[in-house]
Amino acid sequence: MVELVLRSRRVVAGGGERAAAVAIEAGTIVAVGGYDDAFEAAVDTDLGETALLPGLVDTHVHVNEPGRTEWEGFASATRAAAAGGVTVIVDMPLNSLPPTVDVAALRVKQAAASGQTFVDVGFWGGAVPGNAAELPALHAAGVFGFKAFLADSGVPEFPPVSAAELRQALEAVDAQFVVHAEDPEHLGELTGPAGYAAFLGSRPAEAEHAAVATAIGAARSTGGRVHILHLSAASALPLIAAARADGLRVTAETCPHYLTLDADHIPDGATEFKCCPPIRDAANADQLWAALADGLITCVVSDHSPCTPELKRRDTGDFAVAWGGIASVQLGLPVVWSAARARGHSLADVVEWMARRPADLVGLHTKGRIEVGADADLVAFDPDDTFVVEPARLHHKNPMTPYAGKQLNGVVRTTWLRGQAVAGATARGQFLSRRVA
Incomplete structure (x- = not known):
């Protein structure tokens, strides 16, 4: 007897799609059999042509609680994640107050999140000037690694590091470092009032190219692990390809x-x-898609970075002073x-980019996959149905989105x-920690 069997003619597992039945007991996948295989189960649900995916793993989410909970918060962020098929988020060390730059701050954040997470939550630590000595203890406390900025973060309590400080941090602890790469x-x-063209011109591709080179240089000199966050400029891709060809952990x-969005169509x-x-x-986006298809870019994550409507300055439309961040964990x-x-990509491709590879990045090898022994984090997803994005129907605390009015598949x-439907007011999410060898 097992607790639950989910059957679908479109189970995405093992790099492809097939008709299968997934058996679940005590929150774990215990069998992946044929679609018509018989199981003795308390509940046996046939999804038919609705696809069954592993829950997505989003390793780049700004929850902002405590300190800026009016921007988002653990309850709203994790409800939105679950509604979007995301079963794990890893929270960034800013824009909460205090930022997660030492063990005490991590405990404050965990206390704030306790009892109100509808999906599983892990945490990044932060590398800032002067805290290299804090990093080993913070890593031992279970953070999945450390985020560093090479340019202004937008909040004064999380300043950027220099190239030398990044190397110092990499030398302080053998951990995954994730880097906001703009020089x-x-x-x-x-200066305002500024439209989109002026904003784009102020942050040219050369800024990313130079910062990616700095981050790769730090990886080369220390042997450390460096992950380039939210790569936008395709011109930096050859640097990453060369680093990987040299065996660097980049x-x-x-x-x-x-x-999916195009600068030429932003009003x-x-x-x-x-x-x-x-x-x-759009030409830059085409190159990003090509790098994703060939594995040079390993994963797609949201960089969910919400704020209040006032901070977005939609009233004036001034890009010079508006908060920079897109709320999208649900979409x-x-x-x-x-x-x-x-x-021409498949659902299996999307699962690879948004579930398995992000899980592997942070060492969560029982997440982001449908296989025996994995956590039963699953999503019933109708790939052929469509909907129009209505901001008011999103679970984000401040549902301002560039996708408003778009029809999506x-x-x-x-x-x-873990085998239980995310519904109602019961928050069953758990805190995830880096597995310490």
Whole structure:
């Protein structure tokens, strides 16, 4: 007897799709059999042609609690994640107060999140000037690695590191470092009122190119692990390819907005499109898609970075002062699937980019996959249905989105966390920690 069997003619597992039955007991997948295989089960559900995916793993989410909970918060962020088929988020060390730069701050954040997470939550630590000595203890406390900025983060309590300080941090602890790669020397001054073209011109591709080179140099000199966050500029891809060819432990991610939105179609005043690094043109996006297809870019994550409507300055439309960040944790799967299917990619490709590889990045090898022994984090997803994005129906605390009014392919029907449907007011999410050898 098992607790639950889920059957689908489109189970995405093992790098492809097939008709299968997935048996679940005590929150774990205990068998993946044929679609018609008989199981003695308390509940046996046939999804038919609705696809069964592993829950997505989003390793780049800004929850902002405590300190800036009016921007988002663990309850709203994790509800939104579950509604979008995401069963694991890894929270960034800013824009919460205090930032997660030592063990005491991590405990404050965990206390704030306790009892209100609807999906599983892990945490990044932060590398800032002067805290290299804190990193080993913070890593031992279970953070999955450390985020560093090479340019202004936008909040004064999380300052950027220099190239030397990044190397010092890498030498302080053998951990995964994730780097916001923009070089301040290549960023222009922006004064308002500014439209999108002026904003884009102030953050040219050269800024990313130079910062990626700095991060790779730190990996080369220390032997450390460096992951380039939210890669926007395709011109930096050859640097990453060369580093990987040299055997360096360098990886990169991109985000749905860089793959699907186009600078040439962003109206002046539409500050909901502002993010850093910026959205570039369609030809640049084509190159990002090619790098994703050949594995040079390893994963797609949201960089969910919400704020209050006032901080987005939609009233004035001034890109010079608007907060830079896109709220999208609930929409990543349909946004990417809509564009991927139009380019000839499969659901299995999307699962690889948004579930398995992000899970592997942070060492969560029982997440992001449908296989025996994995956690029963699953998503019933109708890839052929469509919907129009209505901000008021999103679970984000401040549902301002550049996808408003867009018709997307793919509807999440149900999300299961360790075999239990995420529904109602019961928050069953757990804190995840880096596994200490």
